[in-house]
Amino acid sequence: MKTAEEIFKILKDKFGDAVIELKTGVPVESYMTVDPLKIDEVCLFLRDEPELKFDNCMNLSGVDDANGKKEAQPDGTSNIVGGTLSVVYHLESVYLKHKLTLKVSTPRDNPQVKSVAEIWRSADWNEREAYDLFGINFINHPDLRRILMPYDWEAGYPLRKDYKNPEFYQGMKVPY
């Protein structure tokens, strides 16, 4: 069983700049920020290193940080330009019983994160959900397509903070 500080030190020694910082003092859980294009290497190491052995990805959530610039639109709504989208990973080791939270942030205009679906298969559907609802592109995902929304949904990504309901879906008025 290891604390977040010990794990951070191990990762920092191994990966250097790819592991950015450990944020402590945030209520209620501390988390580690990682480079979105190195997350797969970090995760593979976390899973296979005998003293870490994070064999379970409990949860993977997309987050819209909404930290960009708000641009008002003529119809009274606003768009968010710039800023970041994030993915939060909650890992745990069933055998060693420790937990870890990772976070990656990626630019909102071109969100690219390396997929961990081949490392933990539980991340497969969760990444598809993050792609579906936030439009985060998971590089190397085996089967990246929409999961909860219809396959032909073209009105954007619903959980983004500046999402607007479309007027029509497949010729049908929304809300009907």
Place this chain on the structure above:
Amino acid sequence: MSFETNKSIEYKPVVKTEHMVLNMGPQHPSTHGVLRLELELEGEIITRVIPHIGYLHRCFEKHAEAMTYPQVVPYTDRMDYLASMGNEFGYAVAVERLLGIQVPERVEYIRVIMAELQRIASHLVALGTYGADIGAMTPFLFCFRDREMILSLFEMTCGARLLYNYIWVGGLSHDLHPDFVRKTRDFCTYFKPKIKELNDLLTYNKIFIERTANVGVLPLDTAINFGISGPMLRGSGLKWDLRKDDPYSVYHKFDFNIPVGEGKVGTVGDCWDRYWVRVLEMEESLKIIEQALDQLPEGDVTSAIPKRIKPPIGQVYARVENPRGELGYFIMSDGNVNPFRVKVRAPSFVNLGVMDVLCRGHMVADIIAILGSVDIVLGEVDR
């Protein structure tokens, strides 16, 4: 934007001449809701299963962002609608952890009693419909008769039979009815022999064993890698229960066992094991309820409910053991009265992801047995 059905390398099917694609659902009695399974068949052997979900998608997470913290509670009811008490419990635990508040002891005890009653009710549906799915109609009626008594207990407590809005952040909406303790004890006494009845009727039935033993075997390492939790994980032989392994509320005060699958009539991790774990869990839940009723302290159940819920900037991931597995709430707060982000880690959603692995190489008829043993609730899969 176009979405190809399959652009994977790993999943690419081997095209053969007798290859057949069959749609099971979205309206099929044994998919327990609107789930579509795209089956790829080689004769009667399944080569691949692709679940298509989202027919019940209501975007709970988007709704939650537009509401204050207490207003989210009724919406959590509607996710896993067979275990609403468990959903509220998880949400309350998460927000309380974010706020850093303690709730009175009596509240915790009542929550545990409700959650365990709900677990029995939920397992009764799971077991009853499982029997009905593969041809045994009588146990279904027996299970629903007993579940009805639990629903009456809930109705007595909060006025609703399925969607309760009972467990609030920091407390409960009502105290118990004066008759509740007596009636719950009566139910426990009544229900114990009924488990034996269910075993005689269904569990050791030869036809039932033929249909479920050695079918849909889930090895333990696969289960962990797929993030499987709850009775499915325990059916594969791992003693893992959040009530013991990551204790929340007052579960550390009770004495109960964690049943695991042992391959009693087949292989460890087959459909029968998953079924059997649920039967044993009902007995353990009864034990917890009886202990909680014995120790139930006095107190005010509404005293700790905050007038205004405005958590500090931060995030929390709290999880509870729901009847279907690990129900997790990831809540981010930006210091406002409504949550910045609520992500639900729904156990059914994650458990359904393993369908393809379970079904490959089995017959079409086995899909019904396997899907029933996964025990999904589509309201929670699609949220």
